[in-house]
Structures are given as C-alpha cells and as structure tokens.
Amino acid sequence: MTEPLLEVKDLTVHFPTEDGLVKAVDGISFSLEPGETLGVVGESGSGKSVSFLTVMGLIRSDQAVITGEVFFQGQDLLKLPVEEMRNIRGARISMIFQDPMTSLHPYYKVGTQISEAVRTHQKVSKQEAHDQAVEMLRKVGIPKPDERAKQYPHEFSGGMRQRAMIAMALSLNPDLLIADEPTTALDVTVQAQILDLIDRLKQEFNAAVVIITHDLGVVAEHCDTIQVMYAGKAVEFGDRHDIYYGSHHPYTWGLLRSIARLDADSNERLHPIKGLPPSLINVPPGCAFHPRCPYVMDICRTETPALLPSDGHHAAACHLSLADKERILKEEVMSRS
Amino acid sequence: MGRYLIRRTLFMILVLFIVSLFTFIIFMKLPAGDPARRLAGSRATTPQELETIRHNIGLDEPLLVQYGRFAKGLIPWPGLFLNKQVYFSWANNVPVSEEIYSRLPYTITLSLGAAAVFLLVGIPIGIVSAIKRRSFVDRAGMVFALIGVSAPVFWLAYLMLYFFWFKLAWLPGIGVPPGESMVKSIALGRFILPWLALAFTFAAFYTRMIRGNLLETMSEDYIRTARAKGLSERRVIFKHGLRAALTPVVTMFGLDVATLLGGAVITETVFNIPGIGQYTLLSIFGGNFPGVMGVTVLAAFFIVIANLLVDVVYAFLDPRVRYT
Numbered sequence: 273m274t275e276p277l278l279e280v281k282d283l284t285v286h287f288p289t290e291d292g293l294v295k296a297v298d299g300i301s302f303s304l305e306p307g308e309t310l311g312v313v314g315e316s317g318s319g320k321s322v323s324f325l326t327v328m329g330l331i332r333s334d335q336a337v338i339t340g341e342v343f344f345q346g347q348d349l350l351k352l353p354v355e356e357m358r359n360i361r362g363a364r365i366s367m368i369f370q371d372p373m374t375s376l377h378p379y380y381k382v383g384t385q386i387s388e389a390v391r392t393h394q395k396v397s398k399q400e401a402h403d404q405a406v407e408m409l410r411k412v413g414i415p416k417p418d419e420r421a422k423q424y425p426h427e428f429s430g431g432m433r434q435r436a437m438i439a440m441a442l443s444l445n446p447d448l449l450i451a452d453e454p455t456t457a458l459d460v461t462v463q464a465q466i467l468d469l470i471d472r473l474k475q476e477f478n479a480a481v482v483i484i485t486h487d488l489g490v491v492a493e494h495c496d497t498i499q500v501m502y503a504g505k506a507v508e509f510g511d512r513h514d515i516y517y518g519s520h521h522p523y524t525w526g527l528l529r530s531i532a533r534l535d536a537d538s539n540e541r542l543h544p545i546k547g548l549p550p551s552l553i554n555v556p557p558g559c560a561f562h563p564r565c566p567y568v569m570d571i572c573r574t575e576t577p578a579l580l581p582s583d584g585h586h587a588a589a590c591h592l593s594l595a596d597k598e599r600i601l602k603e604e605v606m607s608r609s
Numbered sequence: 610m611g612r613y614l615i616r617r618t619l620f621m622i623l624v625l626f627i628v629s630l631f632t633f634i635i636f637m638k639l640p641a642g643d644p645a646r647r648l649a650g651s652r653a654t655t656p657q658e659l660e661t662i663r664h665n666i667g668l669d670e671p672l673l674v675q676y677g678r679f680a681k682g683l684i685p686w687p688g689l690f691l692n693k694q695v696y697f698s699w700a701n702n703v704p705v706s707e708e709i710y711s712r713l714p715y716t717i718t719l720s721l722g723a724a725a726v727f728l729l730v731g732i733p734i735g736i737v738s739a740i741k742r743r744s745f746v747d748r749a750g751m752v753f754a755l756i757g758v759s760a761p762v763f764w765l766a767y768l769m770l771y772f773f774w775f776k777l778a779w780l781p782g783i784g785v786p787p788g789e790s791m792v793k794s795i796a797l798g799r800f801i802l803p804w805l806a807l808a809f810t811f812a813a814f815y816t817r818m819i820r821g822n823l824l825e826t827m828s829e830d831y832i833r834t835a836r837a838k839g840l841s842e843r844r845v846i847f848k849h850g851l852r853a854a855l856t857p858v859v860t861m862f863g864l865d866v867a868t869l870l871g872g873a874v875i876t877e878t879v880f881n882i883p884g885i886g887q888y889t890l891l892s893i894f895g896g897n898f899p900g901v902m903g904v905t906v907l908a909a910f911f912i913v914i915a916n917l918l919v920d921v922v923y924a925f926l927d928p929r930v931r932y933t
Contacts, residue, residue: 330836362839369837374830378929379852389838424928440838 275346276303277447277480278327283340284504285319285326292553296322296336298504306447309474309481311495311512313488313527315549319504320484324450326350328367329357345447363393366441370453372433376425383409383421386440393444408439411476412469431462438469442477449474450482455490467494488524489531492516497585500524503550503560506579510586517606520588520597522565525605559591567592567600613932617920621913628909629683629902633676636898644668647896648699666699679902696899698892705903708888714791716884719807719876720869722800726808727815728862732855734812735819739854740846742824750816757813766806766879773802784881807876811865818861822854829853856926860919867915871908 285297297319304310312320325331327342329349342349344365349357369375377385386408387401396404402421409417412435425433434454441449451470455463467483471494474481483491491498498515500508500523508521519525526545547564550556556563562572571591581587582594590597637644645662646654654662663669667678682695696705738750774782781799794800826832827850835849836842872886881887885904892900924930 328837330833358839358841360839362837367837369830369834371830375834377831377835377849377853379856379927385834388840392839426929437834440834 276343277306277308277345279303279341279343280323280327281341281343283323283326283342284338285322285331286337287335288337289553293337294552295504295555296552297326298555299340300499300501300504300506301340302499302506302509304448304480304482306480307474307478308497309471309483309495311491311498312482312484312501313486313491313498314501315486317503317549317552318501319552320501321452323501324367324452324482324484328365328450329354329361330367359393362389362446363444364446365448365450366444366446367450367452368434368437368441368454371457372430372437373457375437376428376433378425381422381424382428382436385425386421386436386443389440390443404443405439408443409436411442411473412436412439414439430458431465434458434462434466435469438466438473442473442479445477446479448480448482450484452484453486454483456485456487463490470494487531488515488527500527503555504552505560505589507561507590508588509579510588514586518586519601519605520582520586520592520594521590522567522592522600523561524588525601526564528605559589567596610932614917617917621917624913625683625906625909626680629680629906630676632902632905633679633898636901637672637675644896644898667695679899683902683906691903696903698895698900699897700895705899708900709885709903709907712884712888715785715882716870716872716877716886718791718795718800719803719873719882719884720866722795722804723807723811723869723873723876724862724866726804727811730808730812731815732819732858735816736823736846736851738816738820739823739827747820750820754813754816754820757809758817760809762806762810762875763879765809766802766876769802769806770879783879785883787883803876803880803882806879807869807873815858815861819854819858822857823850826850826854856923859922859926863915863919863922864912867911868908870911872904 280303281301283297283300284295287294287296296317300319300323302310312324314320322331326336326338327344327349329352331338332354333350338350340350344360349360352360376382380388383402383405386405387398390396390401390404391398394401406417406421409420414420414432414435420428420432425436428436438454449470454470455466458466467490470481470483473479483495485491488498492512495512497509497511499506500515500521502523508515508519508524510518515524516528519528523545526543529543530545545564546566550560550563556573557576558574559565559572559577562568565572569591575591577589577591579587579589588597592600643659645659645666645668648662648666649659660669667675678695681689682692684690691704691706691709693704693706697703698705698708734750734753738747741747770782773780780801781797782802785794785799823846827846832845832849835845840849870885872884872889874886874890876882877884877886878890885907888900889904891897892904921932924932
C-alpha cells in the first residue's frame, strides 16, 4: 500500500466557551489516498467543517484544545510552526467554502484575488501571476476569462464565483482540495455543474478531494469513500456502495431516507430524522445518536459503540448485531426503492 | 457622472435654500419679541429709537421682501454675494464677509489639525484593540474610548488648561493675539491644546468605530479565504481586513470635518480662538441676524459639499457603488 496522502489519527477539537466545553470534534480517524475523493456527510454541528478547518490550520491551538495527529505527506501538521503551515496552506492543501457570495473579497478584482494566491507561494512577476489567474479561470469554464479577471466579485453570479474560488484553490496545483459544502448556497442546476467541474479538475490536477456536505444525495456520484459524522464522531465509514446500498448505521439510514426522490409517489412524504442534533456541550452518554434512534437498546444509553469494521473496509459504530442491521436495512431502508 | 453631479448640485442648492429660509423664520418670527429690541439689547430705548433701528435694517418692510434681500445676498455672484448693504453686523456695521474671511483660517486650522490628531490616534488604537482583542492594550484602549466619549469638551478643555498651561506651563493658554500670523500661532503651539481638546472625543469615537468595524470584518468569510490562501496574518489584516473596515470610516470622516469647519463653537469659545464658531455665538447673542444667516448657510454649505465629496470618493473605494 502506498503512503496515505492524509492520515488523521484520533483528532479532537474542543472549544472552551462560557457555557462549557464544546466537543466539536471528538476523536476521529481516517486516511485519504492520493487522488481519492472522500465525502464527509453529517448535519450542521456534526464537526465536519471544524475537523477540516483544523487540518488546514485555520483553527489553531490558541482558539481550541486540539489533540491527535494530522499527517500530511508524512508531516504532522499539528506540530508544524505557523510559518511552515502557511506555506502548505493554499499551495499543497487548499479549501473552498460554502458561500461563494461572501467568500471573495468585495473590494478586489477576481483576477487579483487569484494572482495574490499565486504570488504568495511562487516567486513570479505580477504579469505572470495574472496570466496564471486568467488561465485558471479558463480552466474552470469561465467564458472570456481575461475580461472576467478584471471584474469584481459582485459582477459574477453565484456559480461563477464558486468557479472562481475553485480556480483560486487549484491555482497552485495542490495535492488536496477540501470543498466545504461547495454547492449548498447554489441553485440546483448549478450544483451538478460545480461537482462535475471538481471531478474533472481532480483528474487534470491529480489531486485528492474532500467534499464536505450535509446531503448524501449530492455526493453519491462523486465520492470514492464516505465518512458519516454525528456529534463530533465518525459513525460510519465505507466506500460509496457500502454507504448507499449496505449502510450499517441507523443515522445513515435516516440520511438516506431523507433524500428527496423524483421517482417516489407524489403523496409520499419526506422522512426527516426525528429530533435535533445534540448539543456538543452535553453530548448524550453512550451512543450520541441514541435519543433519536428508533432501534435504541439499553446498552446504547451507557456504552459508546466503537467504529468497528464489519467487512474489511466498511465500518459502523452501532451496537446492533450484524444480522439485525442487515434485516432492518433490507426490510425498512431499501424497501423504499 | 456628469448628470449625477448636475442633479446633486441642484439638490444642494435646494437644501441651502431651505436652510436659509428656516434660519430666517426661526430668527425673525419664532422667538417672542422684536428683533429690533433684541438688537438694542438692554439699553433703555424709546419707541422712536426702535423705529429708527427697524428702518435702518429693513425690519419695517414686508417679511417676504426682507427674506428676498437676504436670499439675494447668498447668490454666489460678484456684487451680490454677502453684499455689504445687507450682510453687515447689525451691532457694529462690520461686513459679514469680512468677519468670515478673517475668521475662517482659524477654524480651518483648528478643524484640520484636530482631524489629523483624531485620525492618527483613533486609527492605530482601534486597529491594535481589534487585533489584540481582550488583551491589556485592548482594555486600555476601550477605557480611553469610554472616557473620551463621556468627557465633555468644555470640561476637558479646562482640565487641560489647568495642567498644561497653569500648573506645568508647557503650553500657551487661551487666545490668539490679533495680527499674529497663522504660521506663527501654530509654531508657538497656540493650537496644540485646542486640537487635543477638540480631537479627544472624536478620537475615542473613531477608536471604537474602527475596532468594531475591523472585528466585524475579520469574521467575514473572505477573511477566512484570505487565510486559506496562505497569506501572512499581517497581510490578511492590513490588506484584506482594513480595506473593508476603513472604507465606511471615509464617510464619517468627511462629514465630521465638514461639521467642524462650520465652527467648533465650544472649543473656540473656551480657548478664545477668533473663528467661525465664536462669531456664530456672538451673532446669536448680539441679535445680529446677517451674521447668523451667513455662518449658518456657510456651515450647511460645508456639509452638503462634504456629502457630495464623500459619495463620489466612496464610489471609487467600493466597486459595488455606482452613480445612479
């Protein structure tokens, strides 16, 4: 096996607040191979964004209590000095964000914002950086890129801005692109375009990609492996097929059932997961999902289930027996399709 | 742009017209009593004397004719503008234009100096307070700001005079001798205490505003983007943060300077600086309507001009703003 590009070991990110300790990320481990696409799925507040902001070094130890290890190409990013981390950030790992309307600086031209990223990490002239920025805008499918580069973000549509963000993120040919809810703020018609674009550029730039989303439906076609997060923990991990057709966790089942389907009977209602995500200050004891779980057992209230692989790669953190999981999956979850 | 400026200019003229009309009505009609009697002051006056005063300054004419004479004197045209037949001080016959021209340099010196002081103090303290939030520097800065916005100028001015002039004798006290050149007055430090006293409240206000703006900006998504690009924190703050945080300050600054140019009444009075503000006060107390009219319209003129300038400048600073 090759060395993983990114290997996160037992990462915890806890924010001390006046109300108590917010356990935003509470012990997650995963790894990512070069060129792989990982989908990270969970509700708001499940710790998915926080864990990757920590990987980026955008949440640092002066803001939160961070433990664990984040190996990127063999280096533990959490132990790197600020300066060295800055050289990696934006160049070897880059990130795009949820809301392209607010993620670009309103007072600077789009081309300038991209060439600034280039000039931060490469010793090139302004003109060369500008040319690179235009070239990147062309690659992300923006028409008339040389004219567009001279425009301001407010002259771009939402989809175009997200393309510009992607251009900025890929301008230094990073090994890892983290896309934090890249399509959430966009029109449905544009969402697929952006995800296809990420797919295509991933091939072209040979980068690994992490797509963070709350919508299992969005990542279905685009991810090799999927990690489902709940209350700061990974509750299920597997490849795309494992998650969509053989999920072993009641929370994932809930997410699957809540995907709106075109082929469903129009009278059929959506099935939201009952209840609300738990407070990250008072996380329920045992399995954090147990107050909302329809299959809850006594053991779930006291003992935290480990994320155990059931068959090789695929792992789920749930106390239900494998037989029960298979039965429920067959009878209740997949029966819809 | 051209059409925009024409429309704005017409609007400015309308505003100034309304200001002059209201000034006239408020002075002539609203207070109980007779302008002529107010002008005569406490002197014992006979009805004949009052009648003479009235006739001399045109108070016996119909109201509209009176306003018309004053309005005509506001038209910026040689021979009309602040003409001496109408715009002269009722008390001592000195033309209002002469008063304004001789006093304006003092007010300009006072205002611009104070503006420089409060920017030079307010911006750095505001920035440092925002960057080092909750640090000792921030707390000290905020205590300074609290004192600054709470301390009245007249109190602060006397306090400063007491310590720096009376006790320590570091700086000159009040007053500017007539005939002394402006350069000499400045060189002798006559303006230092007035600048500081006038700037103190503004500095405190700007400190808080800049701190608040910068803190708000630093939590924006595009700041996170800037950090994600791998920019140094210094560049994130000074290139991306300040650019957005300081732009709204331009508006405030323009209007504040314009207000000061209209006369810093209290500061000029306490330090006995012969500026526009002092003349405003003298005119009001002396029942000198032409003076009141002149300085009021002048102050309004500074405000509307500053408004226009600020809007034009803003369109250069913020690409989202266009002239419409």
